[in-house]
Amino acid sequence: MDFHIERAKVLPKSNLWSFLEGLKNIAPLIAPVKRGNKSVFSEVSDISDVTINYTRTILPPKKFLVPYRRVRFTYSTEDLSFSSNFRAREQIIFGVHSCDLHGISILDSIYLKENPDPRYLEVRKKTVLIGISCMPDDYCFCLSTGTAFPDGANWDLFLTDIGADYFVSIGSPKGDELIIELKELFRDIEREDLELYKRSTRKKKEAFRDKKLPDLERISQLIELEYESPVWDEEARRCLSCGTCTNVCPTCFCYTSVDVPDFEGKTVKRVEFTTSCQYPYYSLVAGGHYFKPTRTARFRHRYYHKLVGYPYQIEKLGCVGCGRCSAECPAKISMVETLIKLRGTDEKESGKAAEQTSTGRSL
Amino acid sequence: MKKSLEKLLNKPLPVDPFKPQRAVITDVEDLAPDHKKFTFAFLDESLAKVWDYIPGQFVMLTVPKAGEIPISICSSPTRKGFFELTVRKVGRKTKVLHRLKPGNVVAVRGPYGNGFPVGIMEGHNVLIIAGGLGMAPLRSLVWYILDRRNRFKEVYLLYGTRNYEFVLYKEELRRLKEREDIKCLFCLDRVETPEDREWADIEGLLTELIPEVKLEPSETYVAVCGPPVAYKFIGKELLKNGYPESQIFVSLERKMECGIGKCGHCQIGYKFACVDGPIFPLWDTKNLPEML
Numbered sequence: 001m002d003f004h005i006e007r008a009k010v011l012p013k014s015n016l017w018s019f020l021e022g023l024k025n026i027a028p029l030i031a032p033v034k035r036g037n038k039s040v041f042s043e044v045s046d047i048s049d050v051t052i053n054y055t056r057t058i059l060p061p062k063k064f065l066v067p068y069r070r071v072r073f074t075y076s077t078e079d080l081s082f083s084s085n086f087r088a089r090e091q092i093i094f095g096v097h098s099c100d101l102h103g104i105s106i107l108d109s110i111y112l113k114e115n116p117d118p119r120y121l122e123v124r125k126k127t128v129l130i131g132i133s134c135m136p137d138d139y140c141f142c143l144s145t146g147t148a149f150p151d152g153a154n155w156d157l158f159l160t161d162i163g164a165d166y167f168v169s170i171g172s173p174k175g176d177e178l179i180i181e182l183k184e185l186f187r188d189i190e191r192e193d194l195e196l197y198k199r200s201t202r203k204k205k206e207a208f209r210d211k212k213l214p215d216l217e218r219i220s221q222l223i224e225l226e227y228e229s230p231v232w233d234e235e236a237r238r239c240l241s242c243g244t245c246t247n248v249c250p251t252c253f254c255y256t257s258v259d260v261p262d263f264e265g266k267t268v269k270r271v272e273f274t275t276s277c278q279y280p281y282y283s284l285v286a287g288g289h290y291f292k293p294t295r296t297a298r299f300r301h302r303y304y305h306k307l308v309g310y311p312y313q314i315e316k317l318g319c320v321g322c323g324r325c326s327a328e329c330p331a332k333i334s335m336v337e338t339l340i341k342l343r344g345t346d347e348k349e350s351g352k353a354a355e356q357t358s359t360g361r362s363l
Numbered sequence: 364m365k366k367s368l369e370k371l372l373n374k375p376l377p378v379d380p381f382k383p384q385r386a387v388i389t390d391v392e393d394l395a396p397d398h399k400k401f402t403f404a405f406l407d408e409s410l411a412k413v414w415d416y417i418p419g420q421f422v423m424l425t426v427p428k429a430g431e432i433p434i435s436i437c438s439s440p441t442r443k444g445f446f447e448l449t450v451r452k453v454g455r456k457t458k459v460l461h462r463l464k465p466g467n468v469v470a471v472r473g474p475y476g477n478g479f480p481v482g483i484m485e486g487h488n489v490l491i492i493a494g495g496l497g498m499a500p501l502r503s504l505v506w507y508i509l510d511r512r513n514r515f516k517e518v519y520l521l522y523g524t525r526n527y528e529f530v531l532y533k534e535e536l537r538r539l540k541e542r543e544d545i546k547c548l549f550c551l552d553r554v555e556t557p558e559d560r561e562w563a564d565i566e567g568l569l570t571e572l573i574p575e576v577k578l579e580p581s582e583t584y585v586a587v588c589g590p591p592v593a594y595k596f597i598g599k600e601l602l603k604n605g606y607p608e609s610q611i612f613v614s615l616e617r618k619m620e621c622g623i624g625k626c627g628h629c630q631i632g633y634k635f636a637c638v639d640g641p642i643f644p645l646w647d648t649k650n651l652p653e654m655l
Contacts, residue, residue, distance in 0.1 A: 072381055077427050080385050080470050105368055112371040114638060115623035118379050124372060154368045227652055254627030257620050259430040268428055275627075282628065285618045286432075286454045304652070305630065312633040313624075 009179055009186040010193050011159065011166040020047040020094065022182040027090040027128070030064055032057055041093070052095065055137045056324055060100050060250030061093050062107060065123050068247075069273040072257065076267050088122040094130045096155070099140075099322040101131050102147035103250025105154045109314035110253055128174055131158040132166075133200065135207050139323030141336050143208045144216050147320040149201065162196035214339035216317065220308045222342065227300070231341045236299035238331040243276030245302065245325035245333075251310070251318050254282070277301050303338065380623055383425050383470035384410060389445065390465055394531045397452040398496070399461055400437065403471065404445045416440050417478025418503035419586075419614060419642045423622045424448065425470035429459040433619040433637075436474065437499040439506035449499040449531065475622035476641045479504055479612060484584040488517040490576055490606075492597060494569055494589025495524055498531050500614055501588050505545070512544055519576050523550040523569040523589075527558040548572045569593065570600040580605035586642075588614040598645050611645035 011019060023029050024047060031050040032039045039054035041061045073082040096104075111120035131150050142148040150158045156175030159166040168186065170176050179186060246252040256275040261268045275282060278298050283291035292298045310318030319335070326334040390402035405411040421435045438447035452461045463469070481504070489508060493501045501520075508515050520539065524530050530549075540547040551559055554566040565571060569589070585606055587597055594613050601611055617629035617636040629636035632651025634643070643651075 075425075075427075075470070080425070080427060080468050082382055082470070108368060108371050111625065112374070115380050115625070116371075116374065116377045117381075117625060118376045121372070121374065121376055152365050152368075154372065253625065255620075255625075256628070257431065257626065259425075259428060261428045265428060270431075277627070277630075283618070285616065286457065291617070301630075304632070305627075309630065309633040313635070 003189070003191045005189045005194070007170055008189050008197075009168045009170070010189055011168050011186055013164055013166065015185040016052070016166070017047060019182060019185050020050060022185065023092050023094060023130075023178070026178070026181065027092050029092050029094060030061070031094040041095075050095070052132070054095075055134070056097070056139075056322060056327065058324075058328065059248055060103055060322070060324065061096055062103065062250055064091060064093060065104065065107065065127065066111075066120060066253070069271065072270045072272050074267055074269050077261070077265060086119055088119070088126050090126045092128040092130065094132075096129055096131045097134045097322070098131060098150045098153070098158075099142045099145075099147045099320040100250050101129060101150050101153040101155045101158075102145075102320045103322065104129065105152070106251045106310070106314065106316055106318065106320070107253060108154055109316065113314060128157075128178065129155040130175075131155050133158075133160040133204070135204065136211065137323070138211065139327040139334075139336075140208075140321060141211070141213050141323060142321035143205065144213045145317055145319050145321035148204060148208075160197055160200050162193060162200055165193065167193055167197040167200075212336055212340065214336050215343060216307075216339070219317070219339070220311050223304055223307050226342050227304075229342060231338065232296050232300045235333060235338050235341070236294075236296040238333055239278070239295055239299050240331055241278045241280070241295055241298065242330060243278045244328050244330065246276040246278060247274060248324040248328045250320060250322055250324070251306070252276075277305065303335075381472070381621070383423065383472040385468055386471045388463055388465050388467050388469065391463070394449065394533075395529045397461075398449060398529075398531060399452075400447055400449045400532075401460075401463075402438075402445055402447050403469070405471070406468070411444055414443075414446070416446075416474035417481060418507045419478040419500050420474035420476045421500075421619070421622070421641065422446075422448070422471050422473030423475065423619070424460075425472075426456050426460045426463075427469065429456040431620070432456045432460075433475075433616075433622060435500035435503075435614075435641075437502045439503050439510060441507055441510035449496070449502075451496055473622060475619070475637055477639070479586055479642050480584075481507060485514045487515065487610075488519075488578045488583040489515055490519045490521070490578060490583050490585045492521045492569055492573075492585065492587045492589070493523070494593045494597075495529070496531070497588030497590070497614070498522055499588075501586060502532060502535075504586055505539070509542075509545065516582070517578055518545045519578065520545055520547045521550070521569055521572045521576070522547070523552070523572070525552045526554075527551065527556065527562045530562060548575060568596070570596050573597070573600045573604055576604075581607060583610065585611040586614075587611065591615070594648060598648065601645075608645050612642050613645060613648060614641050615643055616641060 029044050030041055031044050032054045033042045033049045034051050039057045041057050073084050075082045111117045156172045158169040254275050255272045257272045259268050259270050306318035385406045386403040388401055389404050392400045394400050421433045423431045424434050425431050434448045436446055437449045450457050452458055491501050508518055548564050550565045550567055550572055551563040554563050619629045619637045620626040622637050624635045624638040
């Protein structure tokens with residue numbers, strides 16, 4: 001009997017560039033490119049700029065779904081008519097790692113579950129997400145957060161490196177359409193490919209063996225019970241309140257909205273821009289009261305929101321273990337270290353967290 | 364993919380919840396120093412007729428050129444065709460709002476938030492405790508109850524302010540005090556002038572009025588709104604007098620910017636004041652950090 005699978009294809013590595021070229025001809029292509037010694041997601045005009053073996057980009061791909069600064073409306077002060085020239089465009093985001101795919105799924109829940117935002121939905125409907133497998137560096141802890149593999153996230157295609165080829169999983173009808181359109185680049189799956197694919201899972205897990213990983217079991221409860229822990233103070237002492245951690249986070253969504261009148265005061269732009277819970281004015285209310293007046297309170301709030309708030313609101317942890325906040329922090333504050341410190345003796349007794357943590361965490 | 368995620372994307376585009384509707388100011392009333400009550404009517408008459416809300420909910424009000432502010436509705440949904448907002452001049456945007464006159468047009472979206480659990484309160488006694496500007500959202504509840512009086516048992520209103528000058532809705536409350544179907548007890552922090560003396564039942568704090576309330580606590584729902592510092596003491600006093608924790612509701616304010624759980628500013632612990640609040644059971648004040 002012939003071995004046959006419809007849900008996946010194989011893309012020989014030699015065809016990758018033709019695949020990218022093909023994608024670029026279908027819609028604007030966004031992919032990781034090198035900037036200095038770091039990588040960023042950027043629209044590519046020349047596919048030779050695309051970097052395949054990057055570890056993490058400075059900013060997550062969310063900037064192509066919700067721009068960091070956006071004009072919500074323009075209104076005239078004469079008749080208060082609100083208008084918008086917002087238009088979503090078709091786009092393909094290529095080379096998204098598993099953690100960022102999970103990050104986008106979290107944003108999906110936030111923007112679309114209750115009071116759906118029509119703009120986000122429109123952008124999201126017109127975006128194709130193509131993921132790619134990756135190997136962790138010292139900041140990654142996606143194995144703890146259960147986001148090391150793309151299952152359970154919203155994506156269209158996912159490429160897994162299996163040596164000479166990419167194993168291409170198909171996650172949606174949109175993804176399947178792309179495969180059909182570029183079908184001459186792909187070949188059918190053979191039994192051997194499937195074996196290699198399964199082995200790649202273990203390979204990634206093994207790469208975490210010597211890394212420090214936080215144990216996130218019962219983390220919501222732990223954060224609530226350790227709310228007054230001196231660890232917050234110790235860690236926050238180094239914090240600069242610069243907001244880098246939230247700006248580079250793939251799941252942070254807070255924004256501030258201001259009305260900016262033009263010089264004549266005839267039209268006003270309602271501008272939304274990303275803000276950070278690490279800024280003092282974030283919790284300022286009318287009358288001048290700060291609900292989070294201290295750096296410690298703000299520092300702790302980020303952990304609290306990610307690990308207690310998100311599970312309550314959207315039933316998923318708000319951290320995907322991408323390691324951006326730790327990698328970019330100018331004060332070298334590490335999420336992993338803070339959580340290990342918080343667990344204290346419990347962590348030491350439990351031995352290596354990696355062995356205990358299962359993947360596919362669901363709450 | 365998960366079923367829940369698949370569902371999220373396979374939806375038609377919803378109506379833009381951020382787009383406000385135009386409303387005209389029909390009346391402005393000075394209530395106290397820096398406190399004004401504005402009456403609005405939607406320009407779209409069909410909207411004005413059907414626009415409904417629950418006492419305790421708030422709207423996002425666009426003050427032209429200044430920006431959006433969240434304000435609690437102080438009129439009752441039982442009276443249609445208009446709505447009222449009481450605003451204290453406290454910052455940049457409210458200062459601009461206070462300059463507006465009848466005939467000026469603003470934009471409004473909402474209502475937002477959960478509101479008081481009026482459905483659950485039906486068939487019970489209701490104890491309403493207002494401190495200062497906290498009277499505004501509770502005025503909505505008072506009139507909601509009085510307009511559907513037969514659905515509720517005994518009703519008490521406790522109201523405390525600094526002095527007579529800062530009492531809101533003076534005439535209205537005087538008339539309420541004469542009514543048989545609601546018992547009103549007023550207190551002032553300081554009783555100095557003859558007006559103060561005439562107004563106040565006692566000189567002191569709201570907590571001193573709570574033991575005066577003659578209600579069966581287990582049959583009573585309590586609605587509290589006031590300055591956050593007062594909640595701790597009022598909550599303690601209520602528990603001491605036997606009111607069950609699950610039947611005490613407090614209104615909490617934060618700097619809501621979107622009103623629909625997207626901007627993150629109004630987080631209280633793991634909850635959003637705009638969608639999970641602004642009315643919280645007292646139990647939450649224990650569990651959510653930085654609540655008060």
